[in-house]
Amino acid sequence: MPVKIACVGGGPASLYFSILMKRQDPSCDITVHERNPAGSTYGWGVTYWSGLLDALRRYDPESAAAVRAHSVGWREGVAHVRGSRTVHHGDQGFGIGRHRLLELLAGRARSLGVTVEHQRHVAPDDMPDADLVVAGDGVHSALREAHAGHFGTDVRLGRNRYIWLGTTKVFDAFTFSFQETGHGWIWAYAYAFSGERSTCVVECSPETWTGLGLDRARAADGLALLGKIFAGLLDGHPLIGRDRADGTARWLTFRTLTNRTWSRGNLVLIGDAAHTTHYSVGAGTTLALEDAGCLATALREHPDLRTALARYERQRRSDLLPLQSAARLSAQWYENLPRYIGLPPDEMFALLGQRHSPLLPYLPPRLYYRLDRAAERLEALRRAKRWLGPRLARASRA
Known part of the structure; x- marks a missing residue:
């Protein structure tokens, strides 16, 4: 030693x-x-x-x-989509x-x-x-x-842009908020880390990022815009950033x-x-x-x-x-969000929880959702799901 x-x-x-x-x-x-x-x-x-x-x-x-x-x-996940609030226990x-x-x-x-x-x-x-x-x-x-x-x-760089922020809003569940803008969807994941503060990660496609002007905005202006977009999530609490020395926001690509x-x-x-x-x-x-x-x-x-x-x-x-x-x-699920965001909110949130499945990218989302619900009751279908997903993923990379 x-x-x-x-x-x-x-x-x-x-x-x-x-x-x-x-x-x-x-x-x-x-x-x-x-x-x-x-x-x-x-x-x-x-x-x-x-x-x-x-x-x-x-x-x-x-x-x-x-x-x-x-x-x-926390034990719950909450998703806000199009004014609907969906809760899953986990x-x-x-x-x-x-x-x-x-x-x-x-x-x-x-x-x-x-x-x-x-x-x-x-x-x-x-x-x-x-x-x-x-x-x-x-x-x-x-x-x-x-x-x-x-x-x-x-x-290897991811496609989407994201930024780590804080807020004085204290969330009692792991919370997702998906908001539609004139330039596409933008979303946040938020969770408490103390009795006074929460983390709020905001993510969007590069097209939405540039369309909203977040690529050009000063950090303070970007926070103000994001505060308006996620006003329903924040309940009047501010978003807090840590901008760079030149006043620009710390947007990243993973x-x-x-x-x-x-x-x-x-x-x-x-x-x-x-x-x-x-x-x-x-x-x-x-x-x-x-x-x-x-x-x-x-x-x-x-x-x-x-x-x-x-x-x-x-x-x-x-x-x-x-x-x-x-x-x-x-990461791919979020990069392909338009594929799932049109589903009913409860189905969309269920597939958010299934985003790690290697089979999901290869089936129509609603078909996958129905199969997943059925697989909870049928062991043979569960085995087929586990067998097929990895093979499709390997074939796509070949």
Whole structure:
């Protein structure tokens, strides 16, 4: 097991990995290097589901209890379409502020003896002297990009535009709002992450984005326009943005990132530096924490570093396959929203919940809806659905 570890990037993956390694071997010398000042994290709230809490309790009950205590929860999904409100009951979900999550994990890490340094930039040509360097520096990882040829990094841009916003409206369910404009549809996903704030992600096609003038609007003007569009959702509460230094809004195009390999010598990728999945499945933080757990376990079970890193990569690649497929299909569902938005609201919301199905893109939506309802009662039809979907998806990519 490495005796000196440097984690580059102070996000959830690096911090949680440092916690687990210190629990496994308190003699480890571990430093987390974060280039930004303390408390300057981007983002609003993050989501996770009860399965992650179960895993966190197995790894470190103390940090799991702290995360749960500072989270808010919901069991319902609500969709607003054309003035209609549809409710579906689902699994227990949670939201927590990103800043609060990092604060909790950093506090736990320090309590175990980890050194957490802020405003400490680590350049690829000035790597820390350590037995293991963990690159948890995000989707734009400088440590990975310095060896992009070795890692085989592949980035694919999504079609739609999106922006992360906050609001003082506190939602009691995971809420969707689909609004039709003269330039096409625009929609929001909203969820609470504390008793005072919620996250609100707004997404639309590039045609709607330019048609509404959001590509040219100053950040404040864009927020005002979005506030009018989603007035019924916000109940008089404002949208809050974090604009760039030049006053423009932080509209993005999602980057789906993969790597051919995840390690190079004593350098290993973790979290968004290694892989990304579309935000519409709400799994980014969960995957980062699961990466940390898997890497720590591999290092405990395999004293040889090379063997441990290979084991970590094999396990996580296998674990990620179903979710990466679900994320790809989820992104495609939203990119093809006109295919579904004309359905009755309850059917449209049902297919929103089925957007991870590999069969859905290949059947007329109403036919799929009827088959899905029938499959709830007929086991043979359920098996046929599971068998046919992946085969159609593979054939379309061939």
